[in-house]
Amino acid sequence: RMSREQKAVECARKAFLTGRSKPLEHRIRQLKNLQRFLLEREKEIAEAIKKDLNKSEAGTQLYETLGLEGEIVLAVKKLAEWVAPRPVEKNLLTISDTVYIQPEPLGVVLIIGAWNYPWAVTIQPLIGAIAAGNAAVVKPSEVCVHTAKVMEDLLPAYIDKELYPVVTGGVSETQELLRQRFDHVFYTGNSMVGKLVMEAAAKHLTPITLELGGKSPCYIDKNCDIPIACRRVTWGKYSNCGQTCIAPDYILCEPSIQDRVLEEIKKSIKAFYTEDPKTCPDYGRIINQRHFKRIMAMTEDSTIAIGGDSDESTCYIAPTVLKDVQVNSKVMQEEIFGPLLPILTVSGVDEAINFINKGEKPLALYIFSPDDKVIKKVIAETSSGGVLANDCLVHYSVSALPFGGVGNSGMGSYHGKFSFDNLSHLRGCLIKQLKMEGVNDMRYPPHTAKKLFWARFFILKNPDLGWLGRMTLLAIIAVVAAVVLQVRGKEETFLISTVRKRLQWRCILFEVEL
Numbered sequence: 001r002m003s004r005e006q007k008a009v010e011c012a013r014k015a016f017l018t019g020r021s022k023p024l025e026h027r028i029r030q031l032k033n034l035q036r037f038l039l040e041r042e043k044e045i046a047e048a049i050k051k052d053l054n055k056s057e058a059g060t061q062l063y064e065t066l067g068l069e070g071e072i073v074l075a076v077k078k079l080a081e082w083v084a085p086r087p088v089e090k091n092l093l094t095i096s097d098t099v100y101i102q103p104e105p106l107g108v109v110l111i112i113g114a115w116n117y118p119w120a121v122t123i124q125p126l127i128g129a130i131a132a133g134n135a136a137v138v139k140p141s142e143v144c145v146h147t148a149k150v151m152e153d154l155l156p157a158y159i160d161k162e163l164y165p166v167v168t169g170g171v172s173e174t175q176e177l178l179r180q181r182f183d184h185v186f187y188t189g190n191s192m193v194g195k196l197v198m199e200a201a202a203k204h205l206t207p208i209t210l211e212l213g214g215k216s217p218c219y220i221d222k223n224c225d226i227p228i229a230c231r232r233v234t235w236g237k238y239s240n241c242g243q244t245c246i247a248p249d250y251i252l253c254e255p256s257i258q259d260r261v262l263e264e265i266k267k268s269i270k271a272f273y274t275e276d277p278k279t280c281p282d283y284g285r286i287i288n289q290r291h292f293k294r295i296m297a298m299t300e301d302s303t304i305a306i307g308g309d310s311d312e313s314t315c316y317i318a319p320t321v322l323k324d325v326q327v328n329s330k331v332m333q334e335e336i337f338g339p340l341l342p343i344l345t346v347s348g349v350d351e352a353i354n355f356i357n358k359g360e361k362p363l364a365l366y367i368f369s370p371d372d373k374v375i376k377k378v379i380a381e382t383s384s385g386g387v388l389a390n391d392c393l394v395h396y397s398v399s400a401l402p403f404g405g406v407g408n409s410g411m412g413s414y415h416g417k418f419s420f421d422n423l424s425h426l427r428g429c430l431i432k433q434l435k436m437e438g439v440n441d442m443r444y445p446p447h448t449a450k451k452l453f454w455a456r457f458f459i460l461k462n463p464d465l466g467w468l469g470r471m472t473l474l475a476i477i478a479v480v481a482a483v484v485l486q487v488r489g490k491e492e493t494f495l496i497s498t499v500r501k502r503l504q505w506r507c508i509l510f511e512v513e514l
């Protein structure tokens with residue numbers, strides 16, 4: 001008997017094979033329906049997230065659905081351009097051919113979402129999958145019970161439910177899905193499960209995107225505007241109660257500014273979330289008691305400088321800052337994913353860079369400094385999925401930037417056109433004419449030194465000649481082809497040696513130019 005998951009995959013595959021996901025009009029219609037869903041079901045979406053994560057209605061729009069709408073609007077506007085053949089640079093050998101990249105759908109994509117921004121991280125890959133002409137099986141995180149239910153119940157009324165089925169469930173359902181054959185798996189979540197996803201996908205040689213997390217460092221330079229830096233860091237850290245993949249995980253700064261940093265963060269916490277964040281509608285809750293316990297245990301061996309209050313029954317943890325934190329303390333052993341902000345002191349930017357480079361490559365890296373040299377130095381001497389200077393989180397909302405990790409923080413990237421390209425096969429196409437056979441002589445056996453000379457010339461020279469130059473070259477190639485055809489099998493004639501000498505001269509000239 002087929003499982004529910006198998007049936008969903010088979011249904012999506014069958015629908016994909018009808019070819020209806022491919023026409024541009026279909027993709028645009030589905031994307032617009034998705035946008036209509038976000039607008040018409042705003043209330044249900046907000047209510048579910050309020051129950052799951054205590055996010056406010058405005059917060060849900062700001063951090064989740066607004067970005068999705070922006071991505072849909074962009075895809076609808078640009079899709080004709082994205083799907084079109086992309087002409088590429090030609091070399092001398094392909095100068096008279098049609099050479100281009102044709103993006104084509106991959107097939108059926110599996111999207112496995114996480115709970116922390118359940119709409120943003122589940123629907124954003126779906127936008128890419130639809131835009132690229134794929135079918136997609138959507139598996140929201142079971143941890144956000146109410147949101148998963150809204151997705152399962154309401155989404156099929158708006159978008160093609162055979163092409164884009166929603167399958168709910170937890171670990172065993174996801175594992176059953178992963179046993180099926182897909183054309184791409186797009187997973188968002190923690191690195192440990194990321195490895196399991198990769199292992200499962202390897203069985204079918206299915207390509208994957210892994211949107212993972214990790215400890216994203218934040219270096220604050222002593223010369224920067226500390227009140228502004230701290231306000232931005234406070235926002236980046238405590239939004240969604242620190243349960244953000246790109247939240248600044250910890251601060252690195254010189255000991256001389258630690259107290260000022262603490263003072264300014266304290267002021268910002270009060271300004272954003274009042275004296276009593278517990279009663280503030282804009283301050284979230286920890287997703288469940290398992291995570292509550294995990295986060296609270298991290299405070300055990302560090303000094304709490306700000307906050308520290310908690311309430312297990314409501315999964316509340318106050319915005320908390322830990323000072324003089326040691327490298328081997330509990331809070332520095334794994335991604336915090338909660339409202340704790342450790343401060344580690346370093347002697348300066350060099351020590352900060354060394355520290356960052358000793359850890360896994362993070363998803364985001366933050367630098368606060370008024371000095372462009374300091375910013376460029378950190379960028380040049382470290383690696384991370386993305387890097388942002390003098391702010392937090394906002395690089396996520398720039399569709400023109402690829403969003404994704406590197407190393408332990410993930411592989412592959414998306415947003416905007418990157419989503420489209422990531423979920424497309426970029427097919428290399430070359431269309432030749434059955435003419436000009438003489439030009440090919442140099443690659444056919446018997447191989448000779450003379451043929452090699454021509455092969456070197458045609459393959460290694462790739463000058464940017466402009467239109468006139470290309471036409472001249474085309475004419476030369478046509479002459480060479482005609483001559484080669486004429487003299488093939490005969491001794492080298494005076495004519496060919498003259499052409500050859502001329503080309504040799506051009507060759508030298510190109511070398512001088514290049």
Ligand SMILES: NC(=O)c1ccc[n+]([C@@H]2O[C@H](COP(=O)([O-])OP(=O)(O)OC[C@H]3O[C@@H](n4cnc5c(N)ncnc54)[C@H](O)[C@@H]3O)[C@@H](O)[C@H]2O)c1
Nearest residue numbers: 113114115140141170171174189190193211212213214245
């Ligand atoms: N890079 C990003 O865009 C991004 C976005 C959000 C979260 N994250 C990262 O995700 C992590 C938090 O998410 P999470 O992992 O707690 O989310 P989660 O518990 O919701 O798990 C993610 C998905 O994996 C599935 N899953 C869980 N265990 C599984 C197993 N054993 N086998 C197969 N599937 C399984 C779940 O059903 C869920 O759909 C953090 O590390 C965070 O940084 C990354």
Ligand SMILES: CCCCCCCC=O
Nearest residue numbers: 063117244245246393396
């Ligand atoms: C503008 C900030 C949005 C942050 C969304 C992050 C998604 C990953 O956790």
